[in-house]
Amino acid sequence: MIKQISVFLENKSGRLIRIAQILGEAKINIRGLSIADTSDFGILRLIVDQPEKAVKELKDNDIMATLTDVIAIEVPDRPGGLAEVLVYLNKAGINIEYIYSLIDKPAQNAMIMMRVEQIDRALEVLENNNIPIVSSKRIYAF
Amino acid sequence: MIWNPYYEAIDREKLYTLQFLRLKQTLERVYQLVPFYRESFKQAGAEPGDIRSLDDLQKLPFTVKNDLRDNFPYGLFTVDLNEVVRIHSSSGTTGIPTVVGYTQKDLDTWAELMARTLTAGGATKESVVHIAYGYGLFTGGLGAHYGAEKIGATVVPISGGQTKRQVKMMKDLGTTLLACTPSYALFIAETMEEMDLSPKDLKLRSGVFGAEPWSENMRHVIEEKLQIDAYDIYGLSEIIGPGVSYECPAKAGLHLSEDHFIPEIIDSVTGKVLPEGEKGELVITTISKEALPMIRYRTRDITTLTSEPCACGRTHMRMKKVSGRTDDMLIIRGVNVFPSQIESILLEMGETEPHYQLVVDRVGSLDTLQVLVEVSEQMFSDHVRGLETLENKIRAEIDNLLGVTADVKLVEPKSIPRSEGKAQRVVDKRTL
Known part of the structure; x- marks a missing residue:
């Protein structure tokens, strides 16, 4: 399981810059990100190399941030690659709450981050179907 | 036009005598019938017998909104519930609403006050009065309603909402007087513009507007847009509802019906009574109410009072438009x-x-x-x-x-x- 940082963002200019600067100054490397937004606010989801430290730094700067468990998997970087994996989860009745991708440096495979309701069950299904699950170590230390 | 010239233009010396008599009766009444007042008077070291002049009123403690809540729902009533014929209510800060009650005589008094108010605002027996204040627990709608009926005007109890329909009704029925909040009057004016109607298409001549603060500037805008005379009215449910004070055609302050209420202006911090003409918090004592008399009720509204003679001939004191609040109420x-x-x-x-x-x-x-x-x-x-x-x-x-x-x-x-x-x-x- 990977610790993702979820950050509350108001939709106004300069918010994302500030977060990037705080993490940069704390020497925290951002590995991936995605934003879900409405007209008023957004939730910024970040994968970083030091999640606990990142949350602390953000909170010290009065930014609302929490840790969320997500799963990272590798999928073959070719047409249909993602679908193959999703079918297994669908069959097992596991709902994906959100999903986004990361760029993996030796880029044969795509790296997918996903948040599901039943995280342990999802891991089990993925393992049983030999989907490569990316360890937190690999993500953080990358 | 003055609805009740005898009382509204009463000689002030006669008024003071009337006020003192009614005050004494009210004090005896609450002291005997309401434990809350008996206790608070005792704590302040004053009994009704110690009140020998109108100035002595200052010896008595204030009543505040919280006292109504602490005695929810009927604790401050001086009559049995079978004497109470009407309840009104406002929402409360902690979920407990403020409940006020009226005997038949109280409703008659209220109708009298609103008849004065509407008459000062141009209503006569011939008027068609469109009441767009909310009807229900809020005192606005029913308060204006009974006053207009007492005058003998034709009442359209339309309440709030459906503004286009309201405009159409005013046009079709030949409405002459509009009663609502000032902001709703402006909204009606804008709706008329949207409907391509000009004030000439209506017979509207005046409006009595209250229940929220508004400025001279807003008066000019309303008068201009609707081509009417716009009058400010004031009231609060704890005292009786709308009709506590009202503007006359001089539009130079709101006459406060002193035959039913004694107003004071206090320093809201020290509680000291301020001399006439100084700005402070309005405090009102009711002297004719039966179900729920209020002794020195702090309205939290900021204004000034003057007893200078008014061009209209009414002798009751005038209060300025309320300029603010001493609490954080919006x-x-x-x-x-x-x-x-x-x-x-x-x-x-x-x-x-x-x-x-x-x-x-x-x-x-x-x-x-x-x-x-x-x-x-x-x-x-x-x-x-x-x-x-x-x-x-x-x-x-x-x-x-x-x-x-x-x-x-x-x-x-x-x-x-x-x-x-x-x-x-x-x-x-x-x-x-």
């Missing part, structure tokens, strides 16, 4: 809102120390309320839907408890400016 679309009410809603939703801000504005002619709530650890969820659900829930609670539609917006922690650690609760951008 009036939004005619509804009283205290920041603490919003706070209690947030507390009930599990917030331990909610940081919030109310931003009140006027867009076009209608008040808007935006509630900013800082996202806390407990509230924050990784899901957009979760946060939106939270916003909707807060909005629904505010609507449910206060009857005001609010735009609820979650904001980042510490984004609401704080002074001395406390967030600034209210930003009122309205320029009235």
